[in-house]
Amino acid sequence: MEDASRVPRRRFLANLVLGASGALGIGALGARLLAFLSPPAPPERVVEYALGPLEVVPDGGGVVRDLPSGRVAISRRGDRVQAFSAVCTHLGCIIQWQPTADHAWFCPCHQGRYDRDGRVVGGPPPRPLVPVVSEVRDGQIVVRMVLRLPVDQV
Amino acid sequence: MSVAALRRWIAERVPIPIEALRQPLREELPVHLKSWLIWLGGTPLILFGIQAVTGILLTFYYSPNPDHAYDSVRRISTSLRFGWLVRSVHQTGAQLMIVAIMLHMIRVFATRAYRRPRELNWVFGVMLFLLTLGFGFTGYSLLYDSLSYWATTVGTNLVGNVPVVGRSILWLLRGGPDVNPNTLARFYDFHIGVLPTLMVLVLGAHLLLVRLHGVAVPEGDTRRQTYDFFPDHVLRESAIAIVLLLALVVHAMASPPGLGDRANPNVTPAHIRPEWYFFPPYRWLKLVPMQVGIWTSTAFVLAMLFWPWLDAGLERLAPGRRLGVWLGSAGFLFTLVLLLWEALS
Numbered sequence: 001m002e003d004a005s006r007v008p009r010r011r012f013l014a015n016l017v018l019g020a021s022g023a024l025g026i027g028a029l030g031a032r033l034l035a036f037l038s039p040p041a042p043p044e045r046v047v048e049y050a051l052g053p054l055e056v057v058p059d060g061g062g063v064v065r066d067l068p069s070g071r072v073a074i075s076r077r078g079d080r081v082q083a084f085s086a087v088c089t090h091l092g093c094i095i096q097w098q099p100t101a102d103h104a105w106f107c108p109c110h111q112g113r114y115d116r117d118g119r120v121v122g123g124p125p126p127r128p129l130v131p132v133v134s135e136v137r138d139g140q141i142v143v144r145m146v147l148r149l150p151v152d153q154v
Numbered sequence: 155m156s157v158a159a160l161r162r163w164i165a166e167r168v169p170i171p172i173e174a175l176r177q178p179l180r181e182e183l184p185v186h187l188k189s190w191l192i193w194l195g196g197t198p199l200i201l202f203g204i205q206a207v208t209g210i211l212l213t214f215y216y217s218p219n220p221d222h223a224y225d226s227v228r229r230i231s232t233s234l235r236f237g238w239l240v241r242s243v244h245q246t247g248a249q250l251m252i253v254a255i256m257l258h259m260i261r262v263f264a265t266r267a268y269r270r271p272r273e274l275n276w277v278f279g280v281m282l283f284l285l286t287l288g289f290g291f292t293g294y295s296l297l298y299d300s301l302s303y304w305a306t307t308v309g310t311n312l313v314g315n316v317p318v319v320g321r322s323i324l325w326l327l328r329g330g331p332d333v334n335p336n337t338l339a340r341f342y343d344f345h346i347g348v349l350p351t352l353m354v355l356v357l358g359a360h361l362l363l364v365r366l367h368g369v370a371v372p373e374g375d376t377r378r379q380t381y382d383f384f385p386d387h388v389l390r391e392s393a394i395a396i397v398l399l400l401a402l403v404v405h406a407m408a409s410p411p412g413l414g415d416r417a418n419p420n421v422t423p424a425h426i427r428p429e430w431y432f433f434p435p436y437r438w439l440k441l442v443p444m445q446v447g448i449w450t451s452t453a454f455v456l457a458m459l460f461w462p463w464l465d466a467g468l469e470r471l472a473p474g475r476r477l478g479v480w481l482g483s484a485g486f487l488f489t490l491v492l493l494l495w496e497a498l499s
Contacts, residue, residue: 034326039336064420091311094421109304126444148331151330151335
């Protein structure tokens with residue numbers, strides 16, 4: 001005797017095809033809607049910035065400058081400059097020059113502390129500051145940074 | 155046309171089974187629900203209603219664009235008639251809603267009302283709490299003053315550090331690699347569209363399960379008396395709603411909402427802090443390495459979400475030792491210590 005609760009093979013296959021194509025269709029549409037929410041990555045290029053004469057950074061001190069490529073932290077000792085991204089590697093706040101016995105750069109968000117060379121000396125940052133290529137050319141401080149177009153202009 | 159004829163006319167065209175609709179009003183509630191400690195469950199719902207009304211009013215003037223957001227909030231607060239009142243009730247109502255949910259959760263935890271068969275309702279409750287925190291985070295970001303801008307930056311960066319999926323979620327949240335004009339629009343969308351929709355759905359499921367299971371009677375309560383949901387309980391809730399509204403209005407008059415300096419993406423202010431309800435994870439992140447902070451916070455939320463099963467497992471492990479009560483209380487006290495530590499520092 002045939003079990004009445006069993007689904008006939010033909011109907012089972014029809015349901016399977018319908019279910020699978022429905023799931024595929026909705027999945028494909030869902031993936032496209034997610035893609036719509038992720039704007040394309042803006043194109044990047046390396047740009048050189050002249051920040052002015054050495055004296056814009058006091059000898060033995062440090063400053064944070066705002067550039068179209070982002071914020072850069074520069075410190076100086078004599079003729080030597082060091083530059084880093086001013087974005088704290090912990091959670092993205094902007095560091096400040098705050099020299100003490102144990103640190104040079106300080107992040108006000110979670111009290112992250114870095115030395116002159118960008119090394120973490122205290123607080124929660126997981127990585128050193130990201131170095132930015134810098135040099136002194138003809139008495140001018142020059143840094144090279146990646147420039148991204150604003151995301152809403154891509 | 156007589157009233158009876160009008161009713162017949164409507165009933166013919168809109169054939170709703172009125173009796174079936176009246177049924178939910180006829181529920182009989184256990185008498186312990188009259189206790190002031192227990193009625194807390196209705197308070198977040200009342201506050202959500204207040205938030206919805208004031209929130210819709212604020213959307214008439216708020217502009218979710220980085221160039222205009224700050225000025226539109228300032229205009230609401232200082233120029234528009236009763237703008238200060240609407241914004242203050244919305245802002246303080248949000249904080250009260252979080253307090254009300256916390257108190258309700260503590261009550262449910264203390265009376266162990268989450269036990270079988272009500273586990274799923276606890277899960278829905280925790281989801282409502284997380285959604286409310288989401289409202290708080292996105293709403294705070296909309297001010298676009300200095301503190302709110304950096305709270306957005308830090309909060310989204312935190313998500314970006316979640317292993318594997320973090321970067322994708324970060325991109326999705328911000329609409330780009332950094333906090334940019336897309337970000338504010340997205341947070342606004344989340345605040346007034348995505349989160350309210352999810353809230354209504356989860357709230358519906360939460361209330362439906364409360365109705366289907368009936369209100370849990372605390373352990374050891376042997377009273378069998380009941381009272382009517384309508385009008386008795388509804389009247390009590392209405393009285394609470396009036397008291398809450400009155401308190402919110404008095405608070406708005408005594409202390410109108412302020413606004414910090416305009417957001418400056420180049421300078422992180424010296425004393426940045428999130429809203430008080432994010433103090434525990436904020437303090438925790440200062441104490442431990444970030445990955446430890448993220449994993450432990452995730453574990454904490456998961457433990458909270460699946461607490462009924464965790465508690466039952468602990469009970470099976472050591473019957474009668476009430477390990478769940480000790481562990482849950484320790485987790486709660488630890489969170490409270492972190493909150494107070496940050497508040498007082």
